[in-house]
Amino acid sequence: MTTWMLLDYGEVISVAQPSDATATMAELMGHDEATFRNRYWHHRDAYDRGQASHLYWGAVLGRTLADDDPLVAKLDAADVESWLHLNPETLRGIEDLAGRHRLALLSNAPEPLAAAIDDAPWAAAFEHRFYSCRLGLSKPDPAIFEEVLRHLGAVPGDVTFLDDRAVNVDAAAALGINALLYPEWPASPRTD
Structure with a gap:
């Protein structure tokens, strides 16, 4: 689920x-x-x-x-x-998802960008924000997904991951995470 x-x-x-x-x-x-x-x-x-x-x-x-x-x-x-030009479609999707799921963010980002994202009003919808610069790991290294799962207290099947790069999606999927390649928007992600 x-x-x-x-x-x-x-x-x-x-x-x-x-x-x-x-x-x-x-x-x-x-x-x-x-x-x-x-x-x-x-x-x-x-x-x-x-x-x-x-x-x-x-x-x-x-x-x-x-x-x-x-x-x-x-x-x-x-x-x-x-990097601060936002996708309005995704922002609408975040609002919808926030009502049905817990949200977390995982980005390969340097510290200046991570700090800017943390300060953005829309970022409050995310309970956790994970950045490669703060973890010392970057996607698609499986270790970054394992670290995120540990912080979330989740097993792979508890998580649906959305990314625009196939290599990142494949790395997450190899761990058992339900991974989707953007722009496939998870309007109704698998919940079984």
Whole structure:
């Protein structure tokens, strides 16, 4: 029986980063947008697992940045802003699900984004919010799902997980979690 609905954030609750947002970050770094996107994602896993911002942005830039470099704060702010564009359909779905299930969030997110999500009014619907940066683990590592199950006090069959990446859905499903690939919205998730 599904007790918990566990939702991803990026490209499920939020929409994809707008191209003008990534263009702004690329401009701040002096990269063309294609080079920036490549380096942004190439180095992202360590950042999502808790790496300090200045180390991440330094890797993307290709040079060392001090933790108090003003460029770091500008890039953090631009990056967070790029992920704050919400999907109205998902927000309506969250309202519906909150009346029938307990809600939790699981996101691969660095600390600046995690803090912004925690401060968002809609986030109050989630009893638990789990972030890769705070767990030191990231999806699709099965250990992150095991850690979430432990914190929820749930067995895999108690949880329905919704994510936009097939690799994450497959990892959760391999543990016995009812996992759905977004945009398959669980209007009536399995409850047996």
